[in-house]
Amino acid sequence: MNDFKAEPPELHAAMSAAAARVFASGWYVLGNEVKAFEQRWAAACGTRHCAGVANGMDAIELALRGLDIGPGSEVVTTPMTAFATVLAVLRAGATPVLADIDPESGLMSPDSVRRCLSERTRAVVLVHLYGQMRDMPAWLSLCREAGIHLIEDCAQSHLAQWDGQAAGSLGTAGAYSFYPTKNLGAIGDGGALVTQSDPLAARVARLRNYGQSERYVHPELGMNSRLDELQAALLLERLQWLDRFTERRRTIAARYDAAIDNPRVGLLARPQQPKSHVHHLYVVTCTARAQLAEHLAAHGVQTLIHYPVPVHRQAPCAELRRDPLGLPHAEAHAAACLSIPCHPQMSDADVARVVEAVNAFR
Numbered sequence: 001m002n003d004f005k006a007e008p009p010e011l012h013a014a015m016s017a018a019a020a021r022v023f024a025s026g027w028y029v030l031g032n033e034v035k036a037f038e039q040r041w042a043a044a045c046g047t048r049h050c051a052g053v054a055n056g057m058d059a060i061e062l063a064l065r066g067l068d069i070g071p072g073s074e075v076v077t078t079p080m081t082a083f084a085t086v087l088a089v090l091r092a093g094a095t096p097v098l099a100d101i102d103p104e105s106g107l108m109s110p111d112s113v114r115r116c117l118s119e120r121t122r123a124v125v126l127v128h129l130y131g132q133m134r135d136m137p138a139w140l141s142l143c144r145e146a147g148i149h150l151i152e153d154c155a156q157s158h159l160a161q162w163d164g165q166a167a168g169s170l171g172t173a174g175a176y177s178f179y180p181t182k183n184l185g186a187i188g189d190g191g192a193l194v195t196q197s198d199p200l201a202a203r204v205a206r207l208r209n210y211g212q213s214e215r216y217v218h219p220e221l222g223m224n225s226r227l228d229e230l231q232a233a234l235l236l237e238r239l240q241w242l243d244r245f246t247e248r249r250r251t252i253a254a255r256y257d258a259a260i261d262n263p264r265v266g267l268l269a270r271p272q273q274p275k276s277h278v279h280h281l282y283v284v285t286c287t288a289r290a291q292l293a294e295h296l297a298a299h300g301v302q303t304l305i306h307y308p309v310p311v312h313r314q315a316p317c318a319e320l321r322r323d324p325l326g327l328p329h330a331e332a333h334a335a336a337c338l339s340i341p342c343h344p345q346m347s348d349a350d351v352a353r354v355v356e357a358v359n360a361f362r
Contacts, residue, residue, distance in 0.1 A: 001302050002181055006345035011241055015187075018233040025229070030209070033232040038192070040239060044159060045166045045174065047194040049201035052227025053208050056155040056177025056191040060088035060125060062225065063151050063173040063193055066203040069094050069122045076116045077125040077153075078108040079311040079322070079330045085127055085153050086311050086320075088175075094122070098312050098322040103329040104269040106130065106283065106337065110138050112323045123149040128157035128167050130306070131183065131249075131280035134272055136162040136170055143171075151175065156280035158183040158242065162273060168194045178227075178235060183249070183280050184242050186231040248344035249279040252351050256282055256342070259355045264288065264362070266336075281306055282342035284358070289338050292361050296340070299357035303338050310334045 022033060034052045042050035053059050069075065070093035077085055079098045089096040099112040107129050126139055143150040150171030154160075157167040158176065168174015178190035195201050206213055211222025260267060266285040271277035283306065286292045293303045310330045311317050340354055 001304055001339065001341050002343050003345045004180070008241070011237065014237040014240075015234050018237050019230060022230045022233045028229045030226055031229045033229040033236065034227055037227070037232040037236050037239075040236060041176075041192055042194060044239070045194045046169045047166075047174070048196050048198065049194065051193045051201060051204045051208060052232060053191045053193060053204075054225040054227065055084075055189045056153075056175055056179065057084035057088045057091075058208070058223070058225040059175035059177070059191045059193040060085060060151065060153060061092045062204045062207055062223075063175055063195075063200070064089065064092035064094055064123065065207055066200045067123070067149055067172065069149070072120065073122040074118060074120040074321075075123045075125055076113050076121060078127050078129070079313075079327055080106055080108075080129065080307060080333060081127045081153070081311065082155065082307065083311060083314060084155075084177075085125060086317060089125065095120075096311075096317070096320055097121070098317075098320055098327060098330075100323045100325070100327045101329045101333060102134075102269075103333060105132065105134055106268060106333055107132065107134050109329070110135065110142055112325070113142065115323050115325060116321070117146055117148075121146065121148055123151050123172075125151045125153055126171070127153040127155075128160060130268075130277075130283055131156045131158075131160060132271060132277040133157060133160045133162045133167055134269075134276065140170060149173075155179075155182065157278055158280075159246065160278045161275040169196065172197065173200060178231070183246060183278055184235065184238060186238075187234055188231060190227050190231040190235065191225075192227065245344035246278050248346075249342055250277070252342050252346055253277070253279040253282050255351050256340075256355065260284070260358050262359050262361060265292065265358055279342050281339045283337050283339050285333070285336040286338060286361075287336055289336055292358075293338060295361045296354075296357050299353070299360070301341065301354050301357050303340055305337060306339050307337075308334055
């Protein structure tokens with residue numbers, strides 16, 4: 001599903017030089033590398049601010065805490081996501097409410113979210129699942145009419161764009177993950193929060209560092225969630241390759257869209273705009289998923305499932321409130337979805353091999 005060893009040698013050489021630069025500096029936490037990356041990433045996202053944090057889950061929690069969304073507040077989000085999305089809401093002290101998905105795309109359904117709203121709803125966490133932004137005017141309108149915050153979970157959607165605006169720049173805040181397998185990945189954990197809001201950015205900068213406003217002065221209780229200098233330096237180098245790697249993902253996905261032709265294998269909805277999908281994952285659906293995965297493995301094609309157990313089927317979340325009409329589309333998707341390789345180190349021959357194997361399944 002990924003092949004880091006096949007990345008360009010010049011990228012690895014640049015990363016080694018960046019690491020040496022950090023070692024030589026003697027400054028390893030909240031130094032110039034973090035500042036430089038925050039400036040570069042904010043510029044790339046088209047936001048006024050970026051705060052480097054420890055991981056993507058912390059970025060969501062810090063967004064909620066920075067907006068005083070905690071005990072007594074509800075946050076609507078999707079059950080079809082990495083568990084970290086919902087765990088961040090719980091860690092902030094708020095109550096997650098789960099909405100169903102659109103079966104055509106796998107993304108959260110605005111109609112379902114409306115059924116989940118209550119007088120306690122303070123925010124929607126919109127997961128740009130698999131790397132795609134969809135129906136952004138509808139989401140902005142929904143949150144504006146309800147008087148609630150839109151927080152974008154951009155863990156899989158690095159620099160996806162809607163009408164020229166990057167993921168994370170349309171809502172109150174955007175939360176990014178730089179886990180190694182992400183489109184922009186570190187060599188370990190890392191994350192960032194981006195926002196246009198001066199007050200939110202200032203507060204998150206305090207909260208990520210124990211709630212400290214100046215050295216040894218803590219006006220509020222915070223947490224330890226800091227992007228370290230080494231990861232920031234490595235991300236600065238990897239960021240220079242993000243555009244070309246993203247275009248390669250789009251080329252591979254377009255080939256799959258055009259060439260996969262098997263009545264047993266379903267494809268998700270196509271991107272709504274040319275740059276609205278960055279194809280962190282390419283997901284197909286199949287009611288005989290286990291057999292399809294076994295068939296592909298026999299043909300040398302690795303697969304993964306994102307995600308086989310929806311959040312409301314996880315033991316700690318079994319009692320969470322959800323759409324009063326239930327979550328049937330999320331459950332059906334979780335039972336049928338299968339991710340096939342779509343990463344920038346794939347050759348054209350690799351792509352053709354995947355297509356041939358998928359089409360040969362019976």
